[in-house]
Amino acid sequence: MKKKCIILLVLILLPCQIIGCAEEISSIDPEYVRTYVPQTAGALPEFIAAFSVPEMPEQADTYRIVYPAVTESFVIETARKFGITGTVTEGTDGFSVVDEQTGSTLEVFTSGAIWYNPEPYREIHFSENAALPSEKEAVGIAVQFLEERDLLPSENKQYAKAGTGGTIQGKPGHILVSFRYTIGEHPVEGPGFRFLVRVGNNGEPGEVFIYCPEVERRKSVLLLPVEKAFGELQKGNGSWTTYNEKTIILEEVGLRYYLQPVNETQEYVLPVYVFQGYGLNDDSTQGNEAQAIVNAVDIGNSR
Known part of the structure; x- marks a missing residue:
């Protein structure tokens, strides 16, 4: 039996919730x-x-894959979680919002994927002589950032992994924290596997990309x-x-x-x-x- 989702955000972002289904392909x-x-x-x-x-x-x-219904109102509500306010623009792949004050952007794809790019991008991700947290600390920062916005179900925390995400003049520019997950019993692979947070100078969260579709067994x-x-x-x-x-x-x-x-x-x-x-x-x-x-x-x- 399918679980009813009262909040649309849960429907879109609940990683790899597998819904029992008797229908066969x-x-x-x-x-x-x-x-x-x-x-x-x-x-x-x-x-x-x-x-x-x-x-x-x-x-x-x-x-x-059970695709969500991505609406303009949902995009506005999601943008607020990242502190972004601005006009919602619809494109061929979904919606985007550019913050009127900072220029930070949020994209929500029709697939339900969320992509957040904060500004100033370079200062966060590639600051010279960046003061970076340890990899363990970066995982904690990423987990807290997502949990505070209800964007990280507990199933994904145990798969968090950190490493150097980019360099500047041969030195680490930021830490990339990725969250691996499975569908059924096996890990996910491919270009659509993207669930990450970049943690930059002074431990500031940077780019965020979240995609882990809801699926039903066939x-x-x-x-x-x-x-x-x-x-x-x-x-x-x-x-x-x-x-x-x-x-x-x-x-x-x-x-x-x-x-x-x-x-x-x-x-x-x-x-x-x-x-x-x-x-x-x-x-x-x-x-x-x-x-x-x-x-x-x-x-x-x-x-």
């Missing part, structure tokens, strides 16, 4: 999900498997064997992030759920395999980190 449009994991353009590198296949389940659940599907999925990657049926190295050594593989960018319409959330490794330099030494993502279900790849 009768079919998945193959033309829609064919590009579910975008195929990277350009030259196809040589992928070499250097990983041991971990124990994987034979099947995994699929989900449908049905379980059989997973491709990892070896077969890797074969699809070698044919170019997948997405990869490299630095133009011609050879990629992949050392780890895990099961994840894939989120597309927040400004794109994504109906289903399906499982993917995420491979991690590194590229080889021209002199065969270890190069930059590399990642590749392949569909974990058979959706009719055809390259």
